[in-house]
Amino acid sequence: MSNPMFEMRLYLLQRLTAILMLPMVIGHLATILYATRSELTAASILERTQSSPWLVVFYTAFVVLVSIHAPLGLRKIMGEWLRFSPKLANRISVLLCLGFLGLGLRGVWALTGAAMP
Amino acid sequence: MPHLTVRIWRGADEGEYQSFSVPMRENQTVLDVVSEVQRSQDQSLSYRFACRVGVCGSCAMMVNGKPRWTCRTHIRSLKSGVVTIAPLRNMPRIKDLVTDMSGFIDKWGKAGNVFESERDRRDAPVAVDPSSPRRKAADAAIECINCGVCHAACDVVSWNDSYLGPAALNRAWSLVNDERHSRKKETMAAAMGDGGCGNCHSQGNCMAACPIGLSPTRSIAGLKKMSLMSLLGGSDV
Numbered sequence: 001m002s003n004p005m006f007e008m009r010l011y012l013l014q015r016l017t018a019i020l021m022l023p024m025v026i027g028h029l030a031t032i033l034y035a036t037r038s039e040l041t042a043a044s045i046l047e048r049t050q051s052s053p054w055l056v057v058f059y060t061a062f063v064v065l066v067s068i069h070a071p072l073g074l075r076k077i078m079g080e081w082l083r084f085s086p087k088l089a090n091r092i093s094v095l096l097c098l099g100f101l102g103l104g105l106r107g108v109w110a111l112t113g114a115a116m117p
Numbered sequence: 118m119p120h121l122t123v124r125i126w127r128g129a130d131e132g133e134y135q136s137f138s139v140p141m142r143e144n145q146t147v148l149d150v151v152s153e154v155q156r157s158q159d160q161s162l163s164y165r166f167a168c169r170v171g172v173c174g175s176c177a178m179m180v181n182g183k184p185r186w187t188c189r190t191h192i193r194s195l196k197s198g199v200v201t202i203a204p205l206r207n208m209p210r211i212k213d214l215v216t217d218m219s220g221f222i223d224k225w226g227k228a229g230n231v232f233e234s235e236r237d238r239r240d241a242p243v244a245v246d247p248s249s250p251r252r253k254a255a256d257a258a259i260e261c262i263n264c265g266v267c268h269a270a271c272d273v274v275s276w277n278d279s280y281l282g283p284a285a286l287n288r289a290w291s292l293v294n295d296e297r298h299s300r301k302k303e304t305m306a307a308a309m310g311d312g313g314c315g316n317c318h319s320q321g322n323c324m325a326a327c328p329i330g331l332s333p334t335r336s337i338a339g340l341k342k343m344s345l346m347s348l349l350g351g352s353d354v
Contacts, residue, residue: 005348011315011341012348080276 010072017069024062049111056112063104071096121192123150125162126203129210134201135159147187147195148176151202151214164214171328174264178214179203184269186328205269207282221268221282228285229307230292235299243297255294258287258336260329267323267333279312283323283333286314290336293343309344317341 035045049055071093078089119141124134137154148166155162166176171189178187181201192200208216236243245252267283268274274282281289289308292298308314314337323333 005309007311008309008313008315008344008348012345015345080273 010075014069014072017065017072021062021065021069024058024065027058028062046111050113052112056108059108059112060105063101063108067097067100067104070100121150122199123154124199124201125151125154125214126210127162127213129212132210132213134203141192145192147178147180147185147190147192147200147202150192150200151178151187162214163212172262174262174266174328177205177264177266177269177328179206179269184266184326186264186266189328205265207269207271207274208265216265218265221265221284222263224281224285224312225263225288227307227312228281228289229300229304230285230288231300232292232295232298233300234297236297245296251294251296254339255291258291258294258331258333261287261291261331262329264328266326266328267331270322270326272320272322273316273318277312277316280316281308281312283317283337286317286340287323287331287333287336290339293340305340305343305347308340309347314340314344 040048074096075089075093078084078092079086084092120138121141123137123139125137126132127135137158139150139153142149148169151162151164152166155164164176164178166188167173169176169188171186174186176187177184179185179202180187180190181195181197184205187202202214204210204214204216208218208221211217247253247256261284263284265284267287271280271283273280286308289304292304293301293308298304317334317337319334319338321334324331324335327333
C-alpha cells in the first residue's frame with residue numbers, strides 16, 4: 001500500500017468496531033432469547049419491532065459495524081491462509097462489505113420498517 | 118547398549134530424512150547426537166553450533182517438530198525412541214540442518230532496530246532509572262540473542278512473507294522504551310508499518326518456544342497499544 005499506515009488503520013478500525021460490537025452482541029443475544037422464550041408469536045414480535053425507533057438505531061449501527069469488522073477479518077484470512085494477492089483480497093472484502101450492508105439493512109428494514117420516520 | 122533412531126533432514130528445500138542409529142547414553146543432548154552422527158557415521162552432515170552451553174543460540178533446529186536449542190535439549194526429556202531433526206522453519210534451507218538466516222536478520226533492520234544516540238563520548242552518560250516502567254519494559258525484552266527460535270515457531274511468519282516476526286518486533290519494543298535511543302519515531306513507524314505488529318495474532322508460539330523465557334507476544338502487544346495510541350493522537354513515543 002502507498003500509505004505505510006494503511007494496514008495499521010484497518011487494524012485500528014477492526015479493533016474499534018469489535019469494542020463497540022461487544023455490548024451490542026450481548027444486547028442482540030438477549031433480544032433473541034427474550035423473543036424465542038417468551039412464547040411470542042412471529043406476528044407479535046413484528047408488531048413490537050415495528051413500533052420501536054430504538055431498534056432501528058440499534059440494528060442499523062450493528063449492521064454497519066459488522067459490515068466493517070467481518071470483511072477485515074476475512075481479508076486477513078484470504079491473504080494468510082488462501083494466499084490471495086492483496087489486491088484480490090481488498091476487492092473481495094469491499095464486495096463483502098457492500099453485501100453485508102445490503103443484506104443487513106434490508107433485514108433491519110423488514111423488521112422495523114414501520115418505525116422508520 | 119540401547120540405540121536411538123535419529124531421522125535427520127538431508128538436502129536443501131528438496132531432500133529427505135535419513136535415519137541413523139546412535140548409542141543411547143545417560144546424559145545426551147540432541148546436539149551431542151548430531152555431532153556423534155557427523156563424527157562417526159557421515160562426515161558430510163552440515164549443521165551449526167558454537168558454544169554448546171546455551172549462550173550463542175546458533176544450534177537451533179526443529180526437534181520433533183518444535184524449534185529448540187539442541188544443546189539445551191536432553192534426549193531423555195523428549196521421551197521418544199525416535200528423534201526427528203530438521204532445519205529451522207520459516208527460513209530458506211542451505212544444506213542439511215543449516216538455514217540461510219539473512220532474511221531473518223534483514224527483518225531486524227527493517228524494524229528500525231539500529232540503536233542511535235545523539236550523544237557522544239564527551240557527553241555525560243544518561244541517568245537511567247532502573248525502576249522506571251519504560252526501563253522495566255525494555256529490560257524484559259532485552260536479553261534476546263537472535264537465535265531465530267521464535268521466528269521458526271511463528272505461524273504468521275509462515276503465512277505472511279512481509280511480517281517482520283517476533284524477534285525483530287521484540288527488539289523494536291526494547292528500543293522504543295530505551296530513553297537513550299534517539300530514533301524512536303522511526304523505529305515505531307517501522308514497527309507499525311505494513312509488516313509490523315498489527316499482523317500478530319497473539320497465538321503465543323514465540324513465547325512458548327523462547328529458550329530463555331522471553332515474551333515477544335507481550336512486547337508486540339505493547340507495540341500494538343502504542344501504535345493505537347499514536348494513531349488516536351495520544352502518542353507517547
